[in-house]
Amino acid sequence: MVLTRKQILAAGGAAALVPNSALAATTPKRGGTLRVAMGREFIGADPQGSSAGVDRNLYTSLYNGLVVPDAQIRIVPGLATSWSQPDPKTYVFQLRRGVKFHDGTPFDAEAVKFNFDYILDPANHSQRRPEIAMVDRVEVTSPMSVRVTLKQPFSPFLATIADRAGYMVSPTARKKYGKDLARNPVGTGPFKFVEWVRDDHMRLQRNEDYYERGLPYLDEIVYHPITDQSVVFTELRTGNIDFAYTLAIDPKDVPAVKQIKSLNVLIGPGVGYEGFWFNTAAGPLANRALREAFSLALDREQLLKIAYSGVGQIANGPLPPSLWAYDPKIPVVKRDVAQAKKKLAEGGKPAGFPLTLKAESNNPLQAKITQLAQAQLREIGIQANIVTLDFAALLNAGSRNDFDALSLGWSGRIDPDGNIEPIFEKGGAFNYGRYDNPQVDALMQRGRELQNQSERKPVYDQVVKLIEADAAYAFTYFTPTLFVKAASVHGFPMSPDALMRFTTVWLSK
Amino acid sequence: MLGFVGRRFAATVPTLFVVSLVMFAIVHLTPGDPAQLILGEDATPQALASLRAALGEDKPLPVQYLAWLGAFVRGDMGRSLETNEPVVHAIASRVPVTLELTILALAVAIAIGIPLGILAALRRGGAVDVIATGTALIGVSLPTFVFALLGILVFSLWLRLLPPTGYVPFWDDPLRNLKLMLMPSVVLGAALAGILARLTRSGMLETLGADFVRTARAKGLTERAVVFRHALRNALLPVVTIVGIEAGTLLGGAIVTETVFTLPGVGKLVVDAIFARDFPLVQATIVFLALARIAANLLADIVFAALDPRIAQR
Numbered sequence: 001m002v003l004t005r006k007q008i009l010a011a012g013g014a015a016a017l018v019p020n021s022a023l024a025a026t027t028p029k030r031g032g033t034l035r036v037a038m039g040r041e042f043i044g045a046d047p048q049g050s051s052a053g054v055d056r057n058l059y060t061s062l063y064n065g066l067v068v069p070d071a072q073i074r075i076v077p078g079l080a081t082s083w084s085q086p087d088p089k090t091y092v093f094q095l096r097r098g099v100k101f102h103d104g105t106p107f108d109a110e111a112v113k114f115n116f117d118y119i120l121d122p123a124n125h126s127q128r129r130p131e132i133a134m135v136d137r138v139e140v141t142s143p144m145s146v147r148v149t150l151k152q153p154f155s156p157f158l159a160t161i162a163d164r165a166g167y168m169v170s171p172t173a174r175k176k177y178g179k180d181l182a183r184n185p186v187g188t189g190p191f192k193f194v195e196w197v198r199d200d201h202m203r204l205q206r207n208e209d210y211y212e213r214g215l216p217y218l219d220e221i222v223y224h225p226i227t228d229q230s231v232v233f234t235e236l237r238t239g240n241i242d243f244a245y246t247l248a249i250d251p252k253d254v255p256a257v258k259q260i261k262s263l264n265v266l267i268g269p270g271v272g273y274e275g276f277w278f279n280t281a282a283g284p285l286a287n288r289a290l291r292e293a294f295s296l297a298l299d300r301e302q303l304l305k306i307a308y309s310g311v312g313q314i315a316n317g318p319l320p321p322s323l324w325a326y327d328p329k330i331p332v333v334k335r336d337v338a339q340a341k342k343k344l345a346e347g348g349k350p351a352g353f354p355l356t357l358k359a360e361s362n363n364p365l366q367a368k369i370t371q372l373a374q375a376q377l378r379e380i381g382i383q384a385n386i387v388t389l390d391f392a393a394l395l396n397a398g399s400r401n402d403f404d405a406l407s408l409g410w411s412g413r414i415d416p417d418g419n420i421e422p423i424f425e426k427g428g429a430f431n432y433g434r435y436d437n438p439q440v441d442a443l444m445q446r447g448r449e450l451q452n453q454s455e456r457k458p459v460y461d462q463v464v465k466l467i468e469a470d471a472a473y474a475f476t477y478f479t480p481t482l483f484v485k486a487a488s489v490h491g492f493p494m495s496p497d498a499l500m501r502f503t504t505v506w507l508s509k
Numbered sequence: 510m511l512g513f514v515g516r517r518f519a520a521t522v523p524t525l526f527v528v529s530l531v532m533f534a535i536v537h538l539t540p541g542d543p544a545q546l547i548l549g550e551d552a553t554p555q556a557l558a559s560l561r562a563a564l565g566e567d568k569p570l571p572v573q574y575l576a577w578l579g580a581f582v583r584g585d586m587g588r589s590l591e592t593n594e595p596v597v598h599a600i601a602s603r604v605p606v607t608l609e610l611t612i613l614a615l616a617v618a619i620a621i622g623i624p625l626g627i628l629a630a631l632r633r634g635g636a637v638d639v640i641a642t643g644t645a646l647i648g649v650s651l652p653t654f655v656f657a658l659l660g661i662l663v664f665s666l667w668l669r670l671l672p673p674t675g676y677v678p679f680w681d682d683p684l685r686n687l688k689l690m691l692m693p694s695v696v697l698g699a700a701l702a703g704i705l706a707r708l709t710r711s712g713m714l715e716t717l718g719a720d721f722v723r724t725a726r727a728k729g730l731t732e733r734a735v736v737f738r739h740a741l742r743n744a745l746l747p748v749v750t751i752v753g754i755e756a757g758t759l760l761g762g763a764i765v766t767e768t769v770f771t772l773p774g775v776g777k778l779v780v781d782a783i784f785a786r787d788f789p790l791v792q793a794t795i796v797f798l799a800l801a802r803i804a805a806n807l808l809a810d811i812v813f814a815a816l817d818p819r820i821a822q823r
Contacts, residue, residue, distance in 0.1 A: 041781065044592055051549020125560045127549050179593045198594075198602070199773035199781075200676045226674050226771045230658060234666050234673050392541030392786050399545065429552060 028491060032507035033220040035240065036500070037232045039247030041199055041225035044182025047167040048119050051127045053411055056164060057245060057500045061204055061221060063187035064211075065166035066093055066112070067158055071495050073271075073322060073414045075158045079107060079168055079188065088153035088451055089136075095144045099211045101170035102192045109140040114171040116148070128165040130429065153449045155456060159415035163497075190216040190503040199225060210503075217491070217506035229253070236263055236484060242507070243492075244484040245500060251308045251365070251482065262487050268494040269322040271412030271419070272479040273315045274307070276357075276373070276405045280472060281434035283404045284355050289347030291471035294405065295333050296340035297380045298373060304477040306368050315475035317464035318410070318419045322496035324453050325416035325460040330468065333475075340380045352381020355404035358397055361388035369476075370407050398432035406432060409479060414497055416460045417448060424467055435472045517810060521803045528799040529581075529792060533574050536783070536791050542566075543590045543786040564590060577792060587789035589782070596793045599778060606676060607774035610697060610766065611759045613690055615752065617698030618705055623748065625702070626709025627741065633714065641706060648703025653762055657696045657769040664692060674771040693770045697762055701755050708751055712744030719743075746817055753809015757802030 043052040047059045066080040080093040099107040116138040119126045134154045139147045150157065160166075173186035185193045188211070191204035202223045206216055224241065226232050229250040235241040237260060249257075257265050278285045278294070285291050300314045313321065316330045344350055357374065359366045366388075374384045384405070389397060397403050410430070413419055422430040426441050440463055447459040467473065481498040488509040493501055544560040545552060552560075561567045565576060580587060586596035622645070629641035665673040671692050679686040716722060717740050725739045764776030775794060782790040 049593075051547065051552075122556070122559060125548070125556070125563065127547070127552075129556065130553050133553075182592060183594065197676075197773055198592075198599075199767075199777050200771070224674065224771065228658075228769050228771075231661060231673050231769060231771070234661050238665055238669060238673070240672060240674075390541070390784055392546055392784065393539065395545055396540045396542055 026508065028217050028504075028506040029508060030217050030506070031219050032217075032509070033222060034218050034489065034502060034505060034507065035242050036221060036223045037226045037235060037241045037244045037248040038223050039225070039229070039232065039245055039249070040227055042196075042202065042223070045185035045193065045196075045202075046169070046179070046182035047164045048115070048124075048126045048128050048169060049179055049182050054245070054247065058202070058223065059164060059167050059187075060189070060499050060501045061191040061503075062185050062189040062193060063167035063169065064099075064189055065162055065168070066095075067162045067166060069159070069162045069414050069495070069497060071493055073324070073496055075162055078162075078166075079112075083158075085451075088155075088449070089150045091148045091150075091157065092141070093146050093148070095146070096211060097144060099188050100209050101168075101173070101186055101188050102207060103170050103173055103186045105170055105172045107168060107188055108143055109146045110143075111168060111171050112146045113138045113140050114174070115168050118169075118174060119165065131160055131163075131165045153451070155448055155451050156415035156417040159413070159418070162414065191218075191221055194220075201225075212503065216503045218502060221502055233257070236486070239486070242486040242489050243500070246482050246498060249482055249484055254309055254311070254482070257484050264485050264487055264489075266481075266483040266485060266492070266494055267311055268481045269313075269320060269496050270479045270481040270498050271320055271322055271414055271496050272410055272498070273318055273320060273412065273419070273475055273477070274369075274409035274479055275315065275476045276407055276474040277398065277403070277423075278433050278471065278473060279401060279404050279406075280436070280470075281401060284349070284353050285404050287347045288471060289343045290349060290353070291474075293340045293343035293347060293380060294377065294382060295471050295474040296336045296343060297377050297382060298333070298474060298476065299335040299376050300332065300476050302376070303369055303372060306372055307365055307477070308480055308482075312480040313478050315478050317468055317475055318423070318473075319416050319460060319464060320412065320478040320496075323414070323416055323419070325457050327457075327461045327464065330461070330464055333468075335376070337380055344381065349381075352383065354383040354385060356387055357384040357405045357407060358387045358389060358394060358403045359407040360394050361390050366407055373407070398430075401432065401434055403432070405474075412479070412497075416456070417444065420444060420460070420463060420467075424463075424472060433472060435467075435470070437466060437470060437472075440466050513814060514807070514811060517807050521800070521807075524803060525796060525799055529578065529796050530574070532792055532795045533570075533577070533788075536786070536788055537570055537573075539786070541786045543788065546785055547590060577789070581793070581796075586793040589787050589790045591782075591785045591787045591790075596789050599790060600775065600794060600797055603773060603775045603778050605678065606772055607760065607763050607767070607776060609679060609686075609690060610693055610763055610772065610774060611756065613694035614698035614701065614759050614763075615756055617694050618701035618755075619752070621698070622702035622705025623709050623745075625706040627713055627736070629706065629710040630713030630717065631736070638710075642710065645703040645706035645710075648699040649707070650703075651699070653696060653700065653765045654769055656699055657693075657766060660692050660696055661769075676772050693766050693772060696770075697759060697766045700762070701752075701759065704751060704755065705748055708748050709744060712747055713740060716740040716743045742816070746813065749809055749813050749816060753806050753812070756805035756809070760798055760801055760805075 038054060040054055042055050042058055043050045045058055045062060047063055065078045067075050068078040070076045079096050081096050083091055083093045085091055095109060101107060118124055119128045119132060134150045136149045136151045141147050168188060170186035174181055177184045190207055190210045192207045194203040194205050196202040204221045206219055232244050232248040233253050236244060254265055257263050278291050280286055304310055304312055314332045316332045319326045357370060359370045370386050374386060377384045398406055421444055422428045424435050424440055425444050426436050443459050443463045447456050450456045488507050490508060491504040491506050544557045548556055548560060565573060588595050589599060625641045629638040632638050661673040664671045672689060675689050677685045677689060722735060722740055725735045763774055764780055767774040767777040779794040
């Protein structure tokens with residue numbers, strides 16, 4: 001079964017609401033420890049010093065950004081109470097008063113400047129530097145206001161700083177710890193760092209001085225990096241774990257979890273997509289007709305079924321329904337064997353051809369997807385030779401353009417620019433396929449210069465159509481957001497960015 | 510005896526050197542760039558080049574190796590590329606976990622394996638022998654991860670007796686520590702218990718048929734004295750060697766066990782470091798594991814020499 005967008009939103013909303021509605025009359029209860037299974041260990045707790053996706057779920061507890069995305073991915077106030085944009089290149093932020101870092105030092109305009117300057121200094125090798133490379137300078141205009149000037153207009157700016165690049169770290173702690181802040185995090189967030197025994201647990205406790213009065217409800221959060229998904233399932237069933245992050249769950253267990261009264265499955269729309277990178281510069285798939293043949297051979301519904309038991313939505317491009325730029329009118333590519341064979345003939349390979357399909361090793365989901373795709377491709381005569389590599393080696397093969405096709409998704413960003421630019425623009429950090437379409441590049445640049453969404457949307461519609469016409473990538477499905485929680489956990493906000501935020505979470509046990 | 514230990518100890522230095530060199534070559538020949546992993550998906554080529562230079566990864570491999578070796582012999586193991594944690598701290602914090610796991614697993618193996626072997630030998634061909642050798646065979650054949658998951662299924666999910674994951678240092682809460690370590694150490698020790706049972710059984714059968722045992726019996730000694738004082742001591746010689754060798758293997762098997770039970774040990778550390786291409790951490794941890802294995806073998810040799818004085822004189 002494949003759900004429509006409406007159904008997913010409803011399912012996501014409903015799943016998140018079911019446990020709460022039963023207890024809607026009950027007021028949130030303070031106290032208790034939330035035990036969370038992560039599926040892998042954090043690299044560190046420094047938002048300016050890691051590129052690991054799993055770490056983003058920790059920052060939401062420890063830090064606050066100047067602005068934050070709400071459940072509908074609208075940008076709303078965080079540590080900045082308001083902002084204005086006197087011209088396309090300038091943003092002025094008014095900061096929240098009375099906020100303190102966990103070390104007792106005050107949050108103010110100097111702290112904001114310090115954080116931006118730290119990221120922008122090349123000597124610090126911050127992972128955030130490319131994200132805000134368009135920032136020219138940050139100036140303190142009063143104790144509680146800052147002006148950020150960009151080198152050129154960049155409309156995704158607020159969305160960019162609503163993520164990791166905008167989290168505020170205590171300048172005092174940064175000066176004291178340097179890069180070791182990753183093990184000694186100090187932010188303004190709802191929870192304070194207590195201890196971290198690597199590969200065993202990380203413990204946080206409630207920040208009593210948190211700026212949102214009365215929040216958070218939990219006394220403590222303990223994150224466990226349990227990597228074996230079947231062990232996580234056991235821990236959930238025995239009540240030793242209250243909440244499981246996406247990576248800690250094997251999607252094939254979802255039907256079984258649904259049968260268990262003490263557990264709830266939370267499924268909602270996400271911002272990422274899955275599919276196949278094509279090498280558009282060399283090898284057989286440099287030929288567009290052959291790329292089209294590959295794409296037409298795929299049965300996306302079957303792929304989604306095997307990956308997420310059919311929960312989720314077939315992708316019609318890089319922009320999922322949770323983004324404002326999504327266009328439902330763009331059609332999905334449907335499996336069409338006859339048309340695929342025609343394309344093979346058009347590409348000069350009527351009898352088919354062999355290619356190398358690279359994918360991540362030790363990844364059961366990827367194993368299923370690539371084997372199914374292999375079988376589907378074989379039916380039209382494409383012999384996909386699957387080569388599995390560990391993640392580092394796979395990224396390496398990608399950046400060296402050493403593949404014909406690559407099975408790998410994109411975790412997604414809340415601004416459409418972030419879902420297209422890295423992969424499809426010339427010189428993009430993730431443009432593994434060396435896709436090169438000057439029209440796409442020019443439109444993307446225009447999309448960054450235009451300031452409002454209604455102007456930007458038609459630009460991205462055009463970009464997606466161009467990418468689809470070139471068969472630059474075979475989009476298969478939009479990655480759903482998936483969590484499992486104990487029925488005693490309430491108030492968890494589902495968000496399309498797939499991040500866990502525990503500020504409003506409370507326990508009824 | 511002291512000279513024997515000294516000679517064996519001196520021989521470890523070239524072994525460790527070769528281990529570190531081979532390891533260095535392997536990790537650097539594996540595709541994957543630590544700078545890319547650290548900076549992530551959005552890294553620009555300039556940022557990557559600058560970080561590689563800062564990490565020293567832009568220099569020729571022999572230069573990198575010599576720099577690492579030079580620092581290592583001075584006691585500086587460097588910092589983890591991924592987490593910036595000092596390597597020596599990362600390893601030191603993991604050693605107690607793996608050491609406890611290995612010792613407990615060894616204790617489990619000895620406590621189960623040797624009595625099982627003796628019992629099987631004394632009741633050769635009987636029901637006890639069949640059960641004992643069958644159990645030993647299962648212990649040897651069942652992969653660690655299968656045994657681990659079965660254990661979790663039965664003892665955590667069905668019987669709710671033991672927690673499936675977690676770790677508490679022994680000195681913080683000895684009882685809880687042992688409760689948490691019970692399943693991992695039985696799982697890890699099972700294979701060795703099987704090997705020891707089979708070895709003890711065959712050793713016992715051989716010695717029980719030897720002339721000196723017949724003499725001992727002829728002297729009118731009790732069966733207990735014959736079995737334990739005469740036969741067992743001789744039958745245990747090969748067992749000691751195997752225990753020494755296998756103690757090193759246990760350190761390797763600990764990798765799987767630590768992963769399934771989420772124990773913060775050295776095995777988990779090295780696996781994660783390899784996937785992260787965290788070279789300084791991989792290098793130092795592998796050298797440490799090699800050292801531990803050599804130490805275990807050395808210890809076995811010393812015990813062997815004590816049991817059989819002919820060895821030390823060779």
